[in-house]
Amino acid sequence: LAKTTQPISMDSYEGQEVNITCSHNNIATNDYITWYQQFPSQGPRFIIQGYKTKVTNEVASLFIPADRKSSTLSLPRVSLSDTAVYYCLVTTLTFGKGTMLLVSP
């Protein structure tokens, strides 16, 4: 199974763009990259998914280079309510420790 590596934590301020990078060197050809967001005492919530290049939805963008060995979740103009843990998944059923994003005023 492909293993993912993310920063343990990140800090940002309201209104800034936040980029969280995930490393997945052993990604398989048929693996998709999926990001989830989790608030305290809640279940994870799907944010975005991609296979290659760039994917954008109303919440975030996902950038995937050609070799697919990493991916970057981009959150534009974060707000306090974006404070959460963000998980990068390559194999759907395998969560790592995630990245704790703290957004300050």
Add this chain to the structure above:
Amino acid sequence: EAEVAQSPRYKITEKSQAVAFWCDPISGHATLYWYRQILGQGPELLVQFQDESVVDDSQLPKDRFSAERLKGVDSTLKIQPAELGDSAMYLCASSLTGLAGDKETQYFGPGTRLLVL
């Protein structure tokens, strides 16, 4: 918007007691998952059902944990006897078919927080 329901939301029990958690997935979702999440860690898959059949229970501690989904709809996860190390959040998730592999989105419930004293 349809949601995954779980109950109870919180459970406090003493070690050696039995506990049970209930999950009702989104209507029409064939695949149901139970995860355990220890504080500060990501969710860890315990068991996956496809309709009423177990697809993967390789990480389920079968000496004390059991899970069933008898009619292929709602599901129950049981721990007997509970141990101190079982204190965690137990999350249920569902997905539409479970056949699309990594591409299929999972929808999570709010979880049941278990404290074993």
